[in-house]
Amino acid sequence: MAYAVVISLKQTLEPLLDSARSRIQFSGSELHPIYKDLCYLTSFFDKMTSLEDCNSVEEMEKDIKEILLGGQDLIEHHLSDAVHSAGDASWTNSAGFSRELGELKHKLAPFINLLKAKENELTRNQQLPTADVPVPVPVPVPSKMDHEIVGLEDEIPMLQELILGVDPKLQEIYVVGMFGIGKTTLTNQVYNSHIIHERFDIRLFVTVGVENKLEELLLRILSQVQTEVKKEETVLELGNRLRASLSRGTYLVILDDLRDMRVWDHLRPYFPDEGNSSRIVFTTRMTNLDCVRKYIHQKRLLDSKESWELFCKIVFADMEMYNCPSELEEIGKTIARNMGGLPLALVEIGKLVSKLQTMMERWAAFAQYLKSHIQKTAIPKVMNDELPNHLKGCFLHLGLLHPNNDFPTYELIKLWVVEGFIEPAADQSLEQIAEEYLEDLVSRGLVIVHERSYTGRIKTCGIIHNLIQEVCVGEARQQKLFHIVNKGATTKNQRRLSIQSDVVLGEDSGARSLVFLSPENQHPLAVFKFSRWARVVHALHIRFSKFPDEVLKLVRLRYLAITFDGELPSSISTLWNLQVLIIFSLQATYSPVFLPVEIWELQKLRHLHCLGFDLPVPSTDLYLRNLLTLSGVSFRTCCDGVLARIPHLIKLGVRFDPGVHGPEISCSDALFNDLHQFESFKCAVTNTSKVAFSLEGFPSGLTKLTLGICGFKWDDHTTILSELPNLQVLKLRRNSFSGPKWELRDDVYRFLKFLVLEDLDIKEWIAESEHFPALQQLLIRRCYYLQEIPVDMGEITTLKVIEVDDCNKSLRESARRIQEEQEDIGNVVLQVRIRSSSNGNTFNDLFYFSNYIFLIDALMPWFLLITYGGSIVVF
Incomplete structure (x- = not known):
């Protein structure tokens, strides 16, 4: 660390x-x-x-x-x-x-x-020269625990069936799961089975791991099929020798612990497809695989019965029947259950318990301090050894979060940046690097993705297993990275605090980060008083009656997320290190007010989310040159040349009120003249009875557009959108367009990959595949009047997903017809997902509920709050 x-x-x-x-x-x-x-x-x-x-x-x-x-x-x-x-x-x-x-x-x-x-x-x-000798790699043999394998009775036949399939083509089969779940054990069992011996002429088992040097990997593979391997040969020579060896018969190659698909991309040319049903089996933690699902075997966790069985076999290994004394069974099952079905954890904890005397008092004491005992196992070291230095801080920081909950990447990335965990690079923003770090943690099987955006970026995530979260917390405490504060606790000299209940800090606590994940805290002002060096204050869940003056003394603050009533004081300019400012004032949402003009003095500001506030015109020649994202403001912010003073703005989210901003405003005149790096725009209108703004004039770099409650007419405006040369994501939400028919004539969305139609009153949609040549995902939600999806949409070669949520029966049936027609012609890539809550009168209930949502949107259409484990996300 x-x-x-x-x-x-x-x-x-x-x-x-x-x-x-x-x-x-x-x-x-x-x-x-x-x-x-x-x-x-x-x-x-x-x-x-x-x-x-x-x-x-x-x-x-x-x-x-x-x-x-x-x-x-x-x-x-x-x-x-x-x-x-x-x-x-x-x-x-x-x-x-x-x-x-x-x-x-x-x-x-x-x-x-x-x-x-x-x-x-x-x-x-x-760098010392070594002798030119073969590089031996032992072929796996049954381990001393093989007779104690638990929970594989159903999985071994499933994996064997995939391997022994009759398809003559070379197949890639992936065994996927988190570390310690038993992927290698399962694959080893199948590899050494009699039926596999009989089927394949050549069998190889190679551990890949973190080794990415192609020459060394080829040498290790060749050493299993040839007796002499010369190190001085080039990659091409080694690869051709491997290809020649594998071409002599049917082969099964196990590539264990694959961490990076690029390794296989380099190896693939040397594995020939002779049409003899040869197979490549990978074990991997990567969950973002892009391959046909029928060749993936998802390794499961053990259930409670299997967990108890494995636990007993480890603890009572010296006993012939592995019998647990009856008086210890209840507490033993509790210990086993807390391992969450992870075989590695059961084995490691079982080893510690096996050293205890079989006395109730000893086992009870062990169970009471189970979290601390986890730190004594090999699991923390395995995790620590798995991670390169640049990922360790980011990963352990995840322990701050509530377990079993989604957490928005939106907030996580910003926290990593302001905490100083991200090493800058000349050609990338800190946020881009942080997203790569997160993807790396996902590929290592430590973080699970709960939701991805339409562009494939991680939207919400969480730690993949409770046990790993416990390891994070324990390791972070030991490394003095952060400390979790629970009910009634007091703490001193902790640099980062996750405050999950009421707490009082001692004077000069020295805390650099204060993350409040509970609204119960009665002493937040005292916390601020004793943390004058704080860099991070995340307190959206605590509602202050006014902006707390104590915060203004935290001059090292880089990240501030806070909920309060009233206005933001002009003295906010004293927080000149601020990079992220998220402010929510319920009072201001009903009557939006301007931020103080001193906000323009925050020259380091990168992200500003200010629900209910607007940016004023600066009185002096000031620019927010580092500001990348701005959301929650009304259309007033987009006038009078304000945005021209934010030259590097990438994302903008605004509210438009025709009663305030005039009957019609042209985007070209009001918004985008000076925004050359602009990529994403979200807008919602508060009053659809009046004409909204014009869609003309969007900058050519716009890649993502989200509209809601705008009331545009299909024929008048969709042609304008189709002319945006780089548009990839288009979300047409609640009443953004109105009218019974959307007919595409000469409109072609050349680069559009993701199209969302949600809560629209459209009845008929006329389109052909040529109108969306690059479309990958089509999502239709709560469009209750739409009768069918244009049948020609199934002919789009790039289309991977059609998703229909809570639409009428006719539309659902049209989606199924498209799926059936594509399956008949051999299209196994297209997935059609249909979800419906409607049966009987439920459909009408949904309709009225949708109208209720319209009322909510009328109050705050530009802002959506979703709580994830104590966090609030601003869209």
Whole structure:
């Protein structure tokens, strides 16, 4: 975890080294040597995973982290004092600060020297020439636990059936599941079965893991089929030898623990398809596989009976019948049940319990502190070894969240960025890098995706298993990354707090992050008072009667999400480090007000979500050059050249009220003249009885458009949308378009991939496949009058999903007909999903419920609040 501290401290120092970016001036000669050391540490930790035998570095890493945390406290303390003492001539602490910086550099020096020496030694050892000998890889043999395999009785035949299928083509079969679930055990059982021996002439079992060097992987595979392997051969020569060997008969190759599909992409050319029913079987944690579903076997968790059986076989391994004493059975089953059906956890905890005396008191004490015992197993080390340094902070941070709940990526990404977990790159934004980190955690089987957006980006996610969440919490506590505060707890000297109930902090708590996940807290102001160095305050669930002045003293704040009544004070400008500002005022939603003009002084602001507020015209020549997203504002914000002062804006969400903004406003005149990087626009109208704004003038770069309650006419406006050259996502929601018929004539949506029709009064839709040549997903929801989907839509070659939710019977039947017709011609890619809540009178109930939703939209059409485990998402 030293890596995360290094990255965070580097990001603190970088603006201070640039006098043009910093309000507080420091001598570069004092800070630059420390920054140089941080750059070296970043480089070393990046390379450490590729160096062998780096266990000796771990202890040094802990010491380095403590030094850096002290350095971070020193620098932030000085920054806070400098801000609070602005204009105070008596404040002359620069000499003392310089001396302390020198001491920090002096403490780091011996560790930097040791690491450099260690790096040179390890690099030199790995470059020593080795003898040209075969690279043996043992073929898996039944382990000593094979006779105790539990829960595979139904899965072994299922996997065998996939492998032994009669299709003569070479098939790729994926066994998918989280780490420790038993994928390798299952595959090994099938691999060593008699029926597999008889079927295949050549059988290979190779563990891939994190090894991505193609030459080494080919050498390891070839060593199982040839007695002599020459290391000096090129990749092409090795690959051709493998292809020749596999062409001699039917083959089964198990590639165990595949982490990256790019590895298989490089290997695929050397696995021939001879039309003899050969098979490739992968075990993988990746859940984002893009292949035919019938070749995927999803490895399941154990049920309660199987969990108890495996637990007993581990705990009572020395007993012939694995019998548990009756007086221990209840508490034993409780322990086993808490492992959540994960075989690895049952085995590891079972080993610890097996060392206990078979006494009720011992087992009860063990069960009481089960979470702490999990930390003593191999599971934390397995997880720690799995992750490269740059992912560890992000992954452990997930433990802050409520288990068993979806969490919006929208918030998670921003929290990772402001926490300093993300290492910047020249060609990507911090948010883009953070999304890649999250996808990496998904591919490693540690995070589960609950929902993806129409463009494939992760929308909500969660930790894949309760046990992993517990490991995160325990490891994060040990690493001093964060601490969960429950009912009545008091805590000091914790850097990040997930406050899940009422809490009082001690004075000078030093907390850098305060994430309130419960509305029960009665002392939030006291928390702010004792956390003056806080970077993050996430308190949307706590409703303040007015904006709390205590927050204005948190001058290091980078992220503020808060709910309050009244207006935002002009002194918000004192929080000049703010990157994310999410404010919700219920009072302002009924009568929107302007933000204070001082909001334009927040030059570091990247994301502003302000339900019920508008951006005023600045009185001076100020720009928000770093602002990327803006939502919750009304159309007033889009007038008077305000958006021209946000030149890098990418996403915008607005509300339009014709009664306030005039009967018609042209987007070209009001919005987009100066937005050259603009990609996403969401708009809803409060009064559909009047004409809305014009759709003309959208910038050519627009890729995503969401409209609601606009009342446009199909014939008048859809042609304009079809002319947007880069439009990929189009969501036409509640009454965005009205009228009985949408007929596409010459309109062609050339690059549209995702189309959503939701809560519209349309009855007839006339279209052909040529109108949507790139469409991938079509979603129709609660369009109660629409009779059918154009049958020609099934002919779109790129179409993968048609989804119909709560529509009438005629529309559902048309979707089924399209599916049947496509299956008849061999199209196995297209999936048709039909969901319906209507039966009998329920359909009418749904209709009236939909009308009720219209009333809600009339109040807050531009804003949707969805709660995910104590979080609020702004769309």
